[in-house]
Amino acid sequence: MNETSGVVGIRGSNFCRACSSVNLELVLDLGTSPIANNLPIYPSPANEPRYPLVLKVCKDCHLGQIPEYESASEIFTDYPYLSSTSKEWLQHSSEFVERVLDRYPNLAGSYVIELASNDGYLLKYFQEKGIRVLGVDPAENVAQIAEAKGIPTIPKFFGEELAGEILEEFGKPSLIVANNVAAHVPDLIDFFSGMAKLCGTDTIVSIENPSLGYLFDKFYYDTIYHEHFSYLSIDSMSRISQKFGLTLFDVEEHPTHGGSLRYWLSSKKDIVVNPSVTYIQRKEFERGVDNSSVTQTFSQNVYSRIYELTNWLNSQDDASVIGYGAAAKTVTTFFAANLDEAKFEMIVDANKLKQGRRLPGTGIPIFPVDELRRTKTSKVLIFPWNLEKEIVSAIKQVNNEIEIWTHNPLRQL
Numbered sequence: 001m002n003e004t005s006g007v008v009g010i011r012g013s014n015f016c017r018a019c020s021s022v023n024l025e026l027v028l029d030l031g032t033s034p035i036a037n038n039l040p041i042y043p044s045p046a047n048e049p050r051y052p053l054v055l056k057v058c059k060d061c062h063l064g065q066i067p068e069y070e071s072a073s074e075i076f077t078d079y080p081y082l083s084s085t086s087k088e089w090l091q092h093s094s095e096f097v098e099r100v101l102d103r104y105p106n107l108a109g110s111y112v113i114e115l116a117s118n119d120g121y122l123l124k125y126f127q128e129k130g131i132r133v134l135g136v137d138p139a140e141n142v143a144q145i146a147e148a149k150g151i152p153t154i155p156k157f158f159g160e161e162l163a164g165e166i167l168e169e170f171g172k173p174s175l176i177v178a179n180n181v182a183a184h185v186p187d188l189i190d191f192f193s194g195m196a197k198l199c200g201t202d203t204i205v206s207i208e209n210p211s212l213g214y215l216f217d218k219f220y221y222d223t224i225y226h227e228h229f230s231y232l233s234i235d236s237m238s239r240i241s242q243k244f245g246l247t248l249f250d251v252e253e254h255p256t257h258g259g260s261l262r263y264w265l266s267s268k269k270d271i272v273v274n275p276s277v278t279y280i281q282r283k284e285f286e287r288g289v290d291n292s293s294v295t296q297t298f299s300q301n302v303y304s305r306i307y308e309l310t311n312w313l314n315s316q317d318d319a320s321v322i323g324y325g326a327a328a329k330t331v332t333t334f335f336a337a338n339l340d341e342a343k344f345e346m347i348v349d350a351n352k353l354k355q356g357r358r359l360p361g362t363g364i365p366i367f368p369v370d371e372l373r374r375t376k377t378s379k380v381l382i383f384p385w386n387l388e389k390e391i392v393s394a395i396k397q398v399n400n401e402i403e404i405w406t407h408n409p410l411r412q413l
């Protein structure tokens with residue numbers, strides 16, 4: 001239970017985690033599922049608790065959100081995801097650095113800080129350009145990996161308190177990067193307040209996140225999971241930034257994670273706002289961010305995609321399918337579609353931290369991708385559709401015979 005501004009209840013369920021409004025609309029009910037990124041060691045009994053996964057949208061600030069049942073410290077202190085395992089993400093990050101340096105050549109004046117810097121995948125590119133960097137990541141295991149690569153990393157949760165400590169020791173940064181993190185922060189208010197505190201007049205903030213508009217447009221229900229508390233829209237970003245004296249002055253669309261937005265913020269009073277902000281916001285509204293009849297169509301489409309997947313799997317023989325990718329979206333899909341674990345021989349995943357574990361809530365073991373070489377199973381089902389291209393080529397390298405299927409909610413199986 002949380003309490004904010006006098007409103008009592010569960011944040012994200014009874015009141016909005018950005019503006020505290022109680023005016024939340026239920027959009028999608030995916031039933032219950034276990035915490036997606038806590039992968040238990042294999043074999044151990046599958047007795048993880050399950051929590052409701054229900055998406056609501058605030059009718060006042062248009063933030064999409066789910067309730068939180070586990071504390072962030074339980075979820076993120078031993079995080080099994082390394083950003084460097086995705087080649088597509090590394091490419092995207094390297095392009096981001098080139099673009100930022102083109103746009104803001106004076107970054108070297110101070111330092112670049114990344115919040116949720118993971119294993120230092122992005123800061124490494126800035127460092128190679130001779131720019132000072134500082135990472136912040138609460139997952140101690142990944143912070144240590146970053147340190148070993150020479151990326152200084154503070155292993156703590158970011159918020160107003162840590163911002164104060166950083167200011168004292170390092171001063172104001174030239175650039176604050178927060179990619180795919182704001183959505184994972186339970187206390188958005190504290191997070192934005194911390195960023196605003198770090199901002200000097202010339203500091204630029206760059207935030208990237210999957211967009212609520214794309215989620216509605218492409219039926220990407222499997223991007224909803226318990227660690228992903230907020231589903232940001234331009235309107236919600238603009239309002240929460242304003243609250244802390246930051247102006248949203250530019251927005252860009254990117255194809256990552258099925259459709260993300262990159263937001264640019266500044267504390268400069270007279271900053272010119274690019275027309276892209278209003279233009280893309282209008283598109284988001286058309287996609288259902290403030291339109292209940294569009295979101296009803298969205299939820300009907302999601303339920304029918306889920307039904308289709310359940311039927312497909314039920315028509316397969318026992319132990320005849322290998323799942324690819326023990327991602328959070330795999331867990332969401334698995335439980336939303338009530339998939340029969342007896343149909344799976346195993347799940348394979350390239351991330352070493354996930355191997356030797358099992359999919360939460362099931363007894364399905366996770367093996368290295370190389371197991372595809374030895375298997376007699378004829379079908380592989382890819383869950384992380386966002387990495388489909390590189391996964392298909394990785395599968396073909398070890399097994400050219402196996403049938404490849406992808407569960408992408410945007411299209412039929």
Ligand SMILES: [Zn+2]
Nearest residue numbers: 016019058061
């Ligand atoms: Zn709100």
